Amino acid sequence: MGTIEKLTNGTTGGPVFVYVQDDKIIRITPMEFDEDDAASWVINARGQEFSPPRKTTISPYSLAWRSMIYSPKRLLYPLKRVDFDPNGDRNCENRGVSGYERISWDEAGDIVTDEIKRIKREYGPAAILSTPGSHHLWGHVGYRHSAYLRFMNLVGYTSAEHNPDSWEGWHWGGMHQWGFSHRLGIPEQYDLLEDALKNTDMIVFWSSDPESTSGIYSAFESTIRRQWLKDLGVKMVFIDPYYNHTAGLFSDKWFAPRPGTDNALACAIAYVWITEDLYDKEYISTRSVGFDKWKDYILGVEDGVAKTPEWAEKESTIPAREIKALAREWGSKKTMLASGGLGGWGGACRTSGGGDWARLMISLQAMQGLGKPGVNIWSTTQGVPHNSKFLFPGYAEGGISGDVDNSAAGYRFVYRMHKRPTRSSINSPAGQHIPRLKIPECILDGEYEWRGKGFCGASIEAQFHKYKYPADGYPEIQMYYKYGGSFIGTMNETNRYVKAYQTDRLPFVVNQSIWLEGEAKFADIILPACTNFERWDISEFAGCLGYIPDSTTQVNHRVISMQKKCIEPLGESKSDYQIFAFLAEKLGLQDVYTEGGLTEMDWVKRMFDASDLPEHVSWDEFFKKGYFVVPIPDDYESTPALRWFAEDRKRDTPDWGPHPESQDEFGKGLQTTSGLIEFESSSLKKFDPEDEERPVIPKYIPSWEGHRTKELYDKYPLQLISPHPRFSFHTMGDAKDSWVNEVKDHRILKEDGYYYWIVRLNSQDAEKRGIQQNDLVKVFNDRGAVICAAQVTERLPPGTVHSSESCAEYDPLGKPGETADRAGCINILTPSRYITKNSAGMAPNSCLVDIAIHEGEVA
Amino acid sequence: MNKWNLIVDIAKCHDCNNCFLACKDEYFENDFPPYSSAQPRMGQRWIDILRKERGQFPRVDVSYLPLLCMHCDDADCIKAAEGGAVYKRDDGIVIIDPLKAKGKKSIVESCPHGVIWWNDELDLPQKCTFCAHLLDEGWDKPRCVQVCPTGALEFVHIEDLEMQRMIESDKLDTLHPEYGLEPRVYYKNLYRYTRSFITGSVALKDVDECAEGAKVFLKNGSGKVIETTVTNNFGDFKIDNLEVNKSKYSLGVEYPGYQKHEISIALEDSIDVGTIFL
DSSP states (O other), X not given: OOOEEEEEEEETXXXXXXXXXXXXXXXXXXXXXXXXXXXXXXXXXXXEEEOOOSBOOOOHHHHTHHHHHTOTTBOOSOEEETTOOTTSOOOGGGTTXXXXXXXXXXXXXXXXXXXHHHHHHHTOGGGEEEEEOSOOSXXXXXXXXXXXXXXXXXXXXXXXEOOOTTTHHIIIXXXXXXXXXXXXXXXXXXXXXHHHHHHOOEEEEXXXXXXXXXXXXXXXXXXXXXXXXXXXXXXXXXEOXXXXXXXXXXXXXXXXXXXTOHHHHHHHHHHHHHHTTOSOHHHHHHHEEOHHHHHHHHHTTTTSOOOOHHHHHHHHOOOHHHHXXXXXXXXXXOEEEEETTTTSOOGGGSSTTHHHHHHHHHHHHHHTTTTSTTOEEOOSSSOOSOOOSSOOOOGGGOTTTOOTTTSTHHHHTHHHHOSSOOOOSSSSTTSOEEEGGGHHHXXXXXXXXXXXXXXXXXXXXXGGOEEEESOTXXXXXXXXXXXXXXXXXXXXXXXXXXXHHSSTTSOEEEEEESBSOXXXXXXXEEEXXXXXXXXXXXXXXXXXXXXXXXXXXXXXXXXXXXEOOOSOOSTTOBOHHHHHHHHHHHTTOHHHHTTTTOOHHHHHHHHHHHSSGGGTSOHHHHHHHOEXXXXXXXXXXXXXXXXXXXXXXXXXXXXXXSOGGGOSSTTBXXXXXXXXXXXXXXXXXXXOTTOSSSOSSOOOOOOXXXXXXXXXXXXXXXXEEOOOOSSSBTTBTSSTTOGGGGXXXXXXXXXXXXXXXXXXXXXXXXXXXXXXXXXXXXEEETTEEEEEEEEEESSSOTTEEEOOSOOSOOOBSSSTTTSOBSSOOGGGSSOOOXXXXXXXXXXXXXXXXXXXXXXXXXX | OOEEEEEEEGGGOOOOOHHHHHHHHHHBTOOBTTXXXXXXXXXXXXXXXXXXXXXXXXXXXXXXXEEEOOOOTTOHHHHHSSTTSEEEOTTSOEEEOTTTTTTOTHHHHHOTTOOOEEETTTTEEEOOOTTHHHHTTTOSSOHHHHHOSSSOEEEEEEOHHHXXXXXXXXXXXXXXXXXXXXXXXXXXXXXHHHSEEEEEEEEETTTTEEOTTOEEEEEOTTSOEEEEEEOOTTSEEEEEEEOOSOOEEEEEEEOTTSOOEEEEEEOSSOXXXXXXXX
């Protein structure tokens, strides 16, 4: 047995040490620091010192990487669908059914590039549709904003722009209450840990489960902070239809409103505060506008319906007396509102009332003096003492693409990194794009109209802009280059996505994936990519930045990792960069794409040089050690988020926005026209004051698929919520013979040897249907059916059921797109309707289903 | 002589499964002779996590019990194995010899905790080794303890006398002490998994308000008050650490200006008595 090398790498669940022996990865662990690494921060509060352990934490799926790297489902060589002939019959209707045969890289590359050339000549480059998944294996050079984006910009393509999935209600609603468009509607979070440790008495976690969702990419860094706060006596209240895992550990009180009725609960809390004088009148009068108009709505002056706790009880099922007790406690204590898991976000923002929910969260905390000591919107996940001056780019800063339009490269990073940055005239507001959520409509119907291009962060107004497909003068889509295979498990009403593949309206499909799973099985040509452990890269822990500026205030130490290539790519798989360089050569683009032949390691070195790392450590030292902990300056000054706003001062936090153009005096006030929190939104008033689906003041509007849509509710009486899974990072970690499948709260192994996805339901609903623990059941509505294993629980009220989104596999019992899925793609059942007609976001948590014992065969 | 002990705090475990997955990472396709042979990809749970929900919607709690080899000082598996196929080290760790134990399926059945697993492919019983191969290399904790995010798992290397002191001061329990095996795995707050609670809420009917500060008392079968508590601002109360033995209790609620209320409970499992309207 050879010697064991201890290398370093990075994952979506934290940086890691990787042990390699005889060209095999034998062990992956979190990092532990030594005395040479930078000192940890110390916060002094309530007579105690708080300092984090000197190590990184790790997410469960990151510990399962060996089972995924060495999975039998790995794509080891290029594949061609057996009945696809680009020069003859394409048999598009057989996609998802036909088998595959192995071909060489040259043959695969020739087919792909010949098709690209043909389509560009006959139709133009915008006939190429391409889109990646929302995330990527870690590493900023290899990230989708980097290697993939650079390639696509040079080839030319129509992008299926991502809806702002994590943000939805904050993006389409919250922004109109307080701006923050540069954060897509969620707020800054600087130094709020210190603020909370010093000042906060209570935290209301509303649609928030940080133990499961890890902020974003930050593993269990924040767990210890919640423990500190709990030990200080901070009360923790949870509002969530499910008794979630953070509640399980910390809850002092749990409220489970009917899905889609959070807004009624919020209005009733405001009602108590108004009628019992429990809000900060001085703050409201100086830091906001339009309160009186909204107050009239709450008191029933506007519509004759007072939003009393009794009224809210009828909508939400929460007893009126408990609503009163919550409102009184919240209104008399310094309370943090953890709305969502990041300080913003949350499943409640992905419902039909998502926009109003976000606005109501801001409204409630504004009534309590948002920004004053101990009072803010904060979810415990961001806001540690942080060196914001030290520049290491987030993956959202464009990596090697330099795309200043479609990444955050233009803010500060492209100038340091690039000789030949890339841009795209097609993927611009003046070109052509389509919404990711409507890929099926665009392919199958050939036309669509919507408002908002992807993540509309440039301004509050950007989301109002109307678009159509095909754009004037642009061609219809002729091919789909899909990067990754996750959409059947992650989009909405996903039988549509299956059907969109099985049509000759889409003559050519390429899929670039690591495992043969999900959508990969619908391609004509499959290109095998390798994992980040099989290539060189560089990254930072939780370092996305971009629309989450200083996202690294989530982690207890800023850690930059040298992602060392631990083993050679398995089989004939290649890194994404190598695949793109290979295809680029056949397109005459190789020199441009690789900037004269740069290797991945060259790009890593360039990113190192473009960051502030060289000021602290040499390349050789950094490479040898494999990681660097960013020091906190001795003269670090805490600048609590939005304290400057509460005190009517110039902004002193290091935030990246708002853009000076949107402010009358730069640095003062919020991005809204008034500069204040707008209960009556001036932006919505300017756009469409008569829009009843998205009114100018935040309201409770019963869901368009919920307990009030009587006909549908009679047919499907269970409300389904589909939160993020706990043990996989969306599809990363699930299926593909990963160890995660053995986690008992992730999948259930049944006698037939299959690992079934879980649906959770209350014991009363189960008993009514004759369902017992671990029974195979069918979850269904008019959109389709999914076979799951039942978990009978008391962690849900009767009438609400829970099944996570993002199953990685797709396994229909019969015809794809029409028969029940055995793998667990619960997203087949969720609605494809937009949140409102002008809010082009997803609302999966407004979904009605029923559940029954599954009769019949599964195999 | 310092020996290894594991302390599990039930109140801190939330089933993240980091321990379970880290264990698989260490042992899948990794042989560590003479300590252990490789674990199969699926099917074994050297550290298993058991789940218990207590109560009924909406007043519930959930507890998790990590279950692994207890490295017992008086282990049944050592007695069941012939020829030293299972042995105890001086530092307390119990090892199944991956060569000598081949074919000996009876070792699996010998463990009353059910924490020994049979590997069909290797024809071998297998279990947790406290990552002895790593400890001997200088690690101060096994893989599972390293990745636990809440501090639910604590690993100590101390004299048995000091461990005794810790058992008393931290009120540690063992699982199934009646087996008489003298385990080296201790549980804190075990009542969260093994005992029951009575919970409920008190409300004032005439004004439809939660009754904050109502006195709640629990009497046993012979009428003696064994627990008293006071409701919080939601009117909620919770009396925990009660024996699950179908005992008969009497729960009384008092609030100034309202009629006293008393209900009898035959406790079979944790119960939410619902809202008591005064």
